[in-house]
Amino acid sequence: QVQLQESGPGLVQPSGTLSLTCALSGGSTSSSYWWSWVRQPPGKGLEWIGEIYHSGSTNYNPSLKSRVTISVDNSKNEFSLKLSSVTAADTAVYYCARNGDSFRSYMDVWGRGTTVTVSS
Amino acid sequence: DIQMTQSPSTLSASVGDRVTITCRASQSISNWLAWYQQKPGKAPKLLIYKASSLESGVPSRFSGSGSGTEFTLTISCLQSDDFATYYCQQYNSYPETFGQGTKVEIK
Numbered sequence: 611q612v613q614l615q616e617s618g619p620g621l622v623q624p625s626g627t628l629s630l631t632c633a634l635s636g637g638s639t640s641s642s643y644w645w646s647w648v649r650q651p652p653g654k655g656l657e658w659i660g661e662i663y664h665s666g667s668t669n670y671n672p673s674l675k676s677r678v679t680i681s682v683d684n685s686k687n688e689f690s691l692k693l694s695s696v697t698a699a700d701t702a703v704y705y706c707a708r709n710g711d712s713f714r715s716y717m718d719v720w721g722r723g724t725t726v727t728v729s730s
Numbered sequence: 731d732i733q734m735t736q737s738p739s740t741l742s743a744s745v746g747d748r749v750t751i752t753c754r755a756s757q758s759i760s761n762w763l764a765w766y767q768q769k770p771g772k773a774p775k776l777l778i779y780k781a782s783s784l785e786s787g788v789p790s791r792f793s794g795s796g797s798g799t800e801f802t803l804t805i806s807c808l809q810s811d812d813f814a815t816y817y818c819q820q821y822n823s824y825p826e827t828f829g830q831g832t833k834v835e836i837k
Contacts (some may be wrong), residue, residue: 648774650765656766656774656817658826661797671825705773718785720773 611638614706614721622700628693632706632721633686640664640684644709646717647680649692649702657702661713662689669713692715696728732756732820736829742837749805751832753818758798761820765794765803768831769814777816778803808834 618630626686647659710718733756761781766774778794
């Protein structure tokens with residue numbers, strides 16, 4: 611049974627870089643799945659950030675594309691999110707998830723989420 | 731971007747009620763639509779994909795229908811465990827986008 615676990619700093623300074631990792635257990639990032647990041651600001655809805663395949667192919671939300679990098683480390687069975695030049699608007703719960711059906715897909719397995727606050 | 735609009739934003743219902751939530755897309759998305767349930771402090775849980783396919787393990791009281799721009803999620807007989815917020819998601823085109831959510835409350 612695939613499980614995902616997000617980790618990373620809970621507090622990031624404004625203008626800094628948010629860095630999160632999603633560790634996979636019960637499965638492999640090298641399998642034929644795409645892996646996604648989604649975020650949810652406090653009290654608000656869900657926003658898709660981007661996705662990655664084990665080959666390193668990525669797709670990003672254009673609204674964040676200039677600031678986002680998603681990478682994968684198949685040797686560690688994990689994938690990561692970096693978001694640069696953060697502001698208070700980037701405060702959110704960040705989820706990693708597995709795409710249920712290739713790229714541009716619904717998400718069938720989710721991590722528990724990790725809260726990131728942007729504040730000095 | 732494709733805008734997804736859910737209605738109502740809040741729904742008050744009782745255990746045993748039949749509940750319907752609507753999701754409208756700003757342009758046709760064929761049947762590339764998913765529904766999720768989210769409870770406070772928890773990650774979203776996939777209920778329905780491809781508009782009407784029930785995810786494994788999800789109770790059969792949940793059903794989805796629609797195509798093009800209008801979709802519905804129906805809970806045939808509301809249970810106490812179903813009080814939550816529900817989101818639709820389109821994955822027809824990038825960027826994938828979600829509805830604003832429908833909160834199902836106890837009446």
